[in-house]
Amino acid sequence: MKKEKIKKLGKYFGGIIAGGVLILAMTLLITVPISADDPNDATAQPPQGVEPEQPTYNEVKEVIHNPPVWRTYKDFNAWWGENRDHATLLTIGKVQGSDYFIHPMSALQTGIPSGTAVVLMTSNSYGWASTRNAQKDSTAQANLTSFLQGGGVVIVDMGDNDYYDGYLAPGAVGTPSYILETCQDATLDLAAVATNHPIIIGPDGIPGTADDLNNSNVDMAYSCYVAHGNLVDGITLPPDAKVIMTSTFGGVEKPILAEYCYQGGRVIVDTVTKEFVAHQPPGYGYTNVMKNLFSYALSPEAKCAPVNQPPTISNLGQFKSDGILPIDEISITTESTVVFKATLNDLENDKVKLQIELKEKDQPFNGQGLLESDFASSGNEVSIARYGLINDKYHWRARAVDEKRTASDWQEFGQIGNIDFEVKLVPLYTQVRSPYPSDNETKIWAVLPYAEGPAGNYDCGSTIAQCGCALTSGVMVLRYYDITTVNYEDVNPRTTNEWLKNNKGYFAGDVNWLKVAEYSDYRIKYDTAKSGNYVNNYTLLDKHLNKNQPVIAKEINPGHFIVIDNKLATTYGVKDPSWYNTKKLDEPTTDWASKIRDYNNNFYGLRLYYPGDGIAMKAISLSLASPAEILITDPLGRKLGKDPISDAEYNEIPDGSYFTENIDDPTGELPPSNEESKVIYIGNPIDGQYNIEIIGTGSGSYTLNLLFYDQNGQSKEIILEGNTETNNIQEFELDYSNQTVQQIEIYRIVDIDIKPGSDPNSINLKSKGVTPVAVLTDEFFDVKNVVIESILFTGTQPLRGNFEDVDNDGDLDLILHFNTQSLRLSPTNTEAVLTGQLNNGSLIKGIDSVRIVNK
Numbered sequence: 001m002k003k004e005k006i007k008k009l010g011k012y013f014g015g016i017i018a019g020g021v022l023i024l025a026m027t028l029l030i031t032v033p034i035s036a037d038d039p040n041d042a043t044a045q046p047p048q049g050v051e052p053e054q055p056t057y058n059e060v061k062e063v064i065h066n067p068p069v070w071r072t073y074k075d076f077n078a079w080w081g082e083n084r085d086h087a088t089l090l091t092i093g094k095v096q097g098s099d100y101f102i103h104p105m106s107a108l109q110t111g112i113p114s115g116t117a118v119v120l121m122t123s124n125s126y127g128w129a130s131t132r133n134a135q136k137d138s139t140a141q142a143n144l145t146s147f148l149q150g151g152g153v154v155i156v157d158m159g160d161n162d163y164y165d166g167y168l169a170p171g172a173v174g175t176p177s178y179i180l181e182t183c184q185d186a187t188l189d190l191a192a193v194a195t196n197h198p199i200i201i202g203p204d205g206i207p208g209t210a211d212d213l214n215n216s217n218v219d220m221a222y223s224c225y226v227a228h229g230n231l232v233d234g235i236t237l238p239p240d241a242k243v244i245m246t247s248t249f250g251g252v253e254k255p256i257l258a259e260y261c262y263q264g265g266r267v268i269v270d271t272v273t274k275e276f277v278a279h280q281p282p283g284y285g286y287t288n289v290m291k292n293l294f295s296y297a298l299s300p301e302a303k304c305a306p307v308n309q310p311p312t313i314s315n316l317g318q319f320k321s322d323g324i325l326p327i328d329e330i331s332i333t334t335e336s337t338v339v340f341k342a343t344l345n346d347l348e349n350d351k352v353k354l355q356i357e358l359k360e361k362d363q364p365f366n367g368q369g370l371l372e373s374d375f376a377s378s379g380n381e382v383s384i385a386r387y388g389l390i391n392d393k394y395h396w397r398a399r400a401v402d403e404k405r406t407a408s409d410w411q412e413f414g415q416i417g418n419i420d421f422e423v424k425l426v427p428l429y430t431q432v433r434s435p436y437p438s439d440n441e442t443k444i445w446a447v448l449p450y451a452e453g454p455a456g457n458y459d460c461g462s463t464i465a466q467c468g469c470a471l472t473s474g475v476m477v478l479r480y481y482d483i484t485t486v487n488y489e490d491v492n493p494r495t496t497n498e499w500l501k502n503n504k505g506y507f508a509g510d511v512n513w514l515k516v517a518e519y520s521d522y523r524i525k526y527d528t529a530k531s532g533n534y535v536n537n538y539t540l541l542d543k544h545l546n547k548n549q550p551v552i553a554k555e556i557n558p559g560h561f562i563v564i565d566n567k568l569a570t571t572y573g574v575k576d577p578s579w580y581n582t583k584k585l586d587e588p589t590t591d592w593a594s595k596i597r598d599y600n601n602n603f604y605g606l607r608l609y610y611p612g613d614g615i616a617m618k619a620i621s622l623s624l625a626s627p628a629e630i631l632i633t634d635p636l637g638r639k640l641g642k643d644p645i646s647d648a649e650y651n652e653i654p655d656g657s658y659f660t661e662n663i664d665d666p667t668g669e670l671p672p673s674n675e676e677s678k679v680i681y682i683g684n685p686i687d688g689q690y691n692i693e694i695i696g697t698g699s700g701s702y703t704l705n706l707l708f709y710d711q712n713g714q715s716k717e718i719i720l721e722g723n724t725e726t727n728n729i730q731e732f733e734l735d736y737s738n739q740t741v742q743q744i745e746i747y748r749i750v751d752i753d754i755k756p757g758s759d760p761n762s763i764n765l766k767s768k769g770v771t772p773v774a775v776l777t778d779e780f781f782d783v784k785n786v787v788i789e790s791i792l793f794t795g796t797q798p799l800r801g802n803f804e805d806v807d808n809d810g811d812l813d814l815i816l817h818f819n820t821q822s823l824r825l826s827p828t829n830t831e832a833v834l835t836g837q838l839n840n841g842s843l844i845k846g847i848d849s850v851r852i853v854n855k
Helices: 003-014 085-092 105-110 128-136 139-151 190-192 288-298 438-447 470-481 494-501 513-519 538-545
Strands: 029-033 057-061 070-073 100-103 118-121 155-156 186-188 242-249 253-263 264-270 312-318 331-333 336-345 352-360 380-388 392-402 420-421 524-526 551-554 560-567 572-575 605-607 609-611 620-623 626-632 639-643 649-652 658-660 677-683 686-696 700-709 715-724 729-736 747-750 750-753 762-764 769-777 786-793 800-804 812-819 831-838 841-848 852-853
Touching: 070 105, 085 288, 105 128, 118 288, 118 420, 139 155, 139 264, 155 288, 186 190, 253 800, 264 288, 312 392, 331 686, 336 352, 336 392, 352 380, 420 620, 438 494, 470 494, 470 513, 470 551, 470 560, 494 513, 513 524, 513 700, 538 551, 538 560, 538 605, 620 626, 620 686, 626 677, 639 658, 639 677, 649 658, 686 700, 686 715, 700 729, 715 729, 715 747, 729 786, 750 841, 769 786, 769 841, 786 812
Parallel strands: 070 100, 070 118, 118 155, 155 264, 331 420, 747 841, 762 852
Antiparallel strands: 029 057, 186 242, 242 253, 253 264, 312 336, 336 380, 352 392, 392 420, 524 609, 551 560, 551 605, 560 572, 620 677, 620 700, 626 639, 626 686, 639 649, 658 677, 686 729, 700 715, 729 747, 750 769, 769 812, 786 831, 800 812, 831 841
16 A cells, blocks of 8 residues: 555544543443454555445453443444554553443443543544444433533544544534645644643643643654544534644644533544554554543543533412412413412522513513512522503413523423413492592592482482492493493493483492393393392302402492402402402401401302393393382292291292392491392293282381393383381282383282172173272272272273272272173183272282172
8 A cells, every 4th residue: 555545544543532531330331343454563454445344343241440431432443553542541551441441332322321531432434324323313412411511521533524424522513524634734722832731731730841742743753644624614613612733724724623611521522633553653552642632531620610500490380469379371360460480490509580571462572571589599489470460361481590690491381372361350440539540530420429319318328439339340340341332431430320320220229230231232241040148158259250250249338349350369359449459358457548448258249240142131120128028929939039927038030039239338428328128130031920029027118119121122110109017018910021021011909899798799791780899998008099090890991980988997998880791701700800000100900709690
């Protein structure tokens, strides 16, 4: 072989020692390569025209020496007798099978044993693809990085890239291009010389001694091929890499040996032809470069400062304002505060803080506007509260940052790309002057007349500020459901009060809750079945709040209404239209000056709304303002209301509720109200005849307000007035039809006596005479108020009528006479009905038994 060829091939097999350092501790299989040639024959060469074959291995178990100093990864010992890596290791006192082991490159993929200090990857000859692929395997590279994180040293010969590209070095990008410059010198880098780098001054650590490298003893004794490629072309080293040796390529000095720290360990890379027999000193023993390189890799000076490992973050969570109840992903919170939590850990036990990036749904993450916690000890759960959120949908991510400013990767909460939570607030509106929603608005409506104002003669007062808690609570619920305008007007206590007043929306000052639904065009609907008075029905309250349906709650004393909009771990969030700084149902104390009230987690009743479909509700509502109770019986005999005589309360009619209602001045300026209305609501009533009883619980006057809705949403109101006393029962009959409210009528049931003094009441329909019928006066019904012309008895008008005491009880009754042959009766009738009208327009009805005879 020509000398030039020998020089070139010397490079191919001289790079076996350029490798790396790893610290591991376990017993390994030692692989001993078998060379095709005599390793001591410097003139050995492959047959002409034949590439050398890839080597085979005999695997021999070795007795572990603790710690193994070297772990050498190469698939063979170099050809042509060059095994100078082995000779150099022996020179510095290392013993194969005890201090260092030789393994195939594929062993990197199984992990690097604990206790290893240095891992080196020596020459890859011509550049075998199998060896290259084993080294570049992702698992092998991950194991190298893990080894470096433990403080190890990795040495990589990257120059054997003749046939294929070369190895990869952790922390570098790419692999050197194959560039072979002839007859150039290797030169020590001036900066490395100036700083007395350990590789240059040698194992003794003393400059100017025999083991120093210099520009005369780092080159070949013969041959010009000092390097295969360089560390610039085809490869990018980290910016902090230090150059130790250079050579000239295209007239430019470029690095051929360099080092840098990566992940806490040291990486040494080179393209030097340093294992060839021609390298100084020539022969088969050590080489100057390898001896100094290996000694440095094993010295304390090769250690890099440990890389600060990023902290870790786990257990991301989003919570309500109490920091206890979680907010499920993609769910709604009715609070303006969200608490973010995570558990932070740091390997170096540094203090760690939490960073949160919270963005509205349409905003991408950009690392700006971060929320930060204080620093906390590693292992702790850390939280951040974000206040003042507005109605919108949000997503967020988190990371941990230690006190050395090393950060973890960002971690997005929940499923990536999801909306994490939605804020949907019940807006705070007040009946009194306040900043909610603004002082300019509240000062206008607070002083306006509530309902009928002074004419209503309400115990609570006459203004919205004094009586408008239910009204204002209704406004808050309307606005929560995005009902912010009605009839082109803003929904607020002023406009809503005016609409309710003009549309029969009040019962003696109490809000008719059905009217609020009508006002919304049924975009919300009133729950007639479950609304009612009950002390602390938390189960029902939670059911609605869990569906993000805020409720209107009646407080026990005084009769004050608020909105409960949020469930917390031990209490509830509230919006109070009067005590507007009250945030929870269990405030620590009542503070009049600060507008804070403690309700001790109590409530007396719930008025419930749910999202509507815009379709009108069929319904009946009754409100009785009186010292009396009310009881209604439907066409199927089911009862709803209370009988005070038997002290029995009934709730038999589906979709019906019965409760009491009253309103008080929440400011405390007026004494509590003594007035209380009895209220009945029936949703989806069936058609037919309903019986209503007013049963006195004391002496006084009453007003019965009745409101009916048909299936088309049309309504009709009827007001009845009268007097009562304890245990007095007054009956009314209602004929309900859901086709049209105009057909609905209600009659007061009065006592009549057909043919007074007779029993039975026999009527001969063939008689040419008259049939007398008496309408009887009682303590609370005066027949003098009857419009005689309106009377019909079995559809027949009376011939005449006069007043006399028919039943001898000392008061005048109305006696009427009817043409017997005009009576619309049949032989099968057993009852006859009389109807009529009073002076005030209300209707009466009386029923008595008859016996029809034919003579």
